[in-house]
Amino acid sequence: MQNLIKLGLVSFLTLLLLTMCANANTPPDNTNKKSIKIALLLDTSNSMDGLIEQAKSQLWTIVNELAKASCDGAKPELQIALYEYGNNWLNPYEGYIRQVVFLTNDLDLVSQKLFELKTNGGDEFCGQVIKASLDQLDWNNSRDDLKMIFVAGNEPFTQGSVDFRDACYRAKNAGIVVNTIFCGDFNEGINTSWKQGAEITGGEYMSINQDCKTVYISSPYDDRIAKLNQKLNSTYISYGTLGRQKKQNQEMQDANAGSISEVNAVKRAVSKASHVYKNETWDLVDAADKEDFKIDKINEDELPAEMKKMNDQEKIKYIDTKKKERGQIQKEIIELNKKREEFVAKQQSETAKENVLDDVMLKAIKAQAIAKNLKFE
Numbered sequence: 001m002q003n004l005i006k007l008g009l010v011s012f013l014t015l016l017l018l019t020m021c022a023n024a025n026t027p028p029d030n031t032n033k034k035s036i037k038i039a040l041l042l043d044t045s046n047s048m049d050g051l052i053e054q055a056k057s058q059l060w061t062i063v064n065e066l067a068k069a070s071c072d073g074a075k076p077e078l079q080i081a082l083y084e085y086g087n088n089w090l091n092p093y094e095g096y097i098r099q100v101v102f103l104t105n106d107l108d109l110v111s112q113k114l115f116e117l118k119t120n121g122g123d124e125f126c127g128q129v130i131k132a133s134l135d136q137l138d139w140n141n142s143r144d145d146l147k148m149i150f151v152a153g154n155e156p157f158t159q160g161s162v163d164f165r166d167a168c169y170r171a172k173n174a175g176i177v178v179n180t181i182f183c184g185d186f187n188e189g190i191n192t193s194w195k196q197g198a199e200i201t202g203g204e205y206m207s208i209n210q211d212c213k214t215v216y217i218s219s220p221y222d223d224r225i226a227k228l229n230q231k232l233n234s235t236y237i238s239y240g241t242l243g244r245q246k247k248q249n250q251e252m253q254d255a256n257a258g259s260i261s262e263v264n265a266v267k268r269a270v271s272k273a274s275h276v277y278k279n280e281t282w283d284l285v286d287a288a289d290k291e292d293f294k295i296d297k298i299n300e301d302e303l304p305a306e307m308k309k310m311n312d313q314e315k316i317k318y319i320d321t322k323k324k325e326r327g328q329i330q331k332e333i334i335e336l337n338k339k340r341e342e343f344v345a346k347q348q349s350e351t352a353k354e355n356v357l358d359d360v361m362l363k364a365i366k367a368q369a370i371a372k373n374l375k376f377e
Contacts, residue, residue, distance in 0.1 A: 034076040034372070035145045036066055037103055038365075039133045043153030043183070045086040046121040050210035051152055051183055051357070056114045057214045057260045058358035060267035063107060064337075065362050067274035068377040069369060076146070076374065078276040079103040080110050081137050084117060086124030086153060095128040095160060103137050105278055107271065108246065111253040124153050125160025126197065130167040130178060143175050146372045148203075150361055152181035154210070157193035164193065168200035179203040179364045181357070183210040204367065206360035214356065216263035217347050221340040226262070228333050229254065229269035235326035236283045237319065240302040243282040250279075266340070273333035285323045288316075295319075 042051060066078050082100040090096040100113045130149060139147055149171060157164050157180070171178050180198040182189025186207040189195060195205035238247040258265035271277055280286040287293055295315050300308055307315055366376055
């Protein structure tokens with residue numbers, strides 16, 4: 001009996017030791033990586049052309065600031081969703097609400113859909129669009145993520161069959177902060193319950209002049225960054241039908257940014273040099289960074305012409321060459337942008353300016369990021 005007990009004890013200790021060794025060699029779990037999730041709910045009724053223009057022109061400013069966030073040295077992932085509401089072209093049975101983009105890290109898609117928005121008169125139901133974003137988006141249950149809704153418009157917050165208070169309390173219980181942006185006079189927004197909606201979740205109430213034009217300041221570094229952006233585009237290796245479409249959209253969003261201003265195009269280039277601009281679904285360089293990536297799983301007919309005759313080793317070498325080239329270009333863009341930001345800061349007027357979309361959003365984001373231990377460079 002004693003021999004059996006000793007044998008059992010030795011077996012148990014051996015199993016315990018093997019388990020400890022296995023755990024020691026297990027790579028860290030990255031599934032709990034912190035994320036910043038933002039749902040932008042925009043009123044697209046007739047009077048909101050200025051709001052949409054601000055969203056289009058300031059997207060990359062917002063992205064660039066969010067790219068500076070970190071938590072204990074780790075960079076969070078960024079996902080953005082987009083809704084429109086209050087537009088007569090939308091389905092009245094769904095409350096004149098449309099999910100334009102689900103929560104995604106595809107920033108080109110977000111830009112594309114912003115540029116496609118058109119305004120038209122309608123009924124604006126803030127409570128209902130908040131509820132829709134809670135119902136439809138994949139917020140996940142992590143309390144570590146920074147999860148925010150920004151709803152912008154200019155009609156009373158109380159309109160519609162869904163009580164905004166119910167929607168906001170539900171958001172609060174899910175760890176989602178609702179921030180409200182009234183397009184008009186600050187006190188009018190308070191009187192029409194926009195502030196109350198934000199207060200329920202501990203969010204920010206803000207007002208903006210939606211018709212205020214974005215002011216851009218050029219710098220001596222802009223031309224070089226623009227040229228580097230063209231080189232950066234050449235490092236993308238698109239694959240499959242999706243790849244060809246996405247590569248075309250990348251170039252289209254470069255053009256859209258440039259249609260606003262040359263400085264806006266520069267800001268987009270800076271975003272593309274940051275960690276938040278990832279395209280693993282269509283670019284082999286980004287895809288190769290994934291743990292489960294295998295080049296032999298990519299069909300030959302999905303590859304670009306220059307890779308079709310390569311063997312697997314040559315393909316991997318080609319991807320690695322493009323990756324190194326991209327890294328060097330991104331590094332130079334980031335270094336130039338630091339100088340650009342210093343130059344612009346000196347040029348900006350010290351006089352007070354009107355609130356605009358990116359200013360109020362970034363103020364709210366940075367204030368609420370503190371609770372999630374996020375810091376901005």
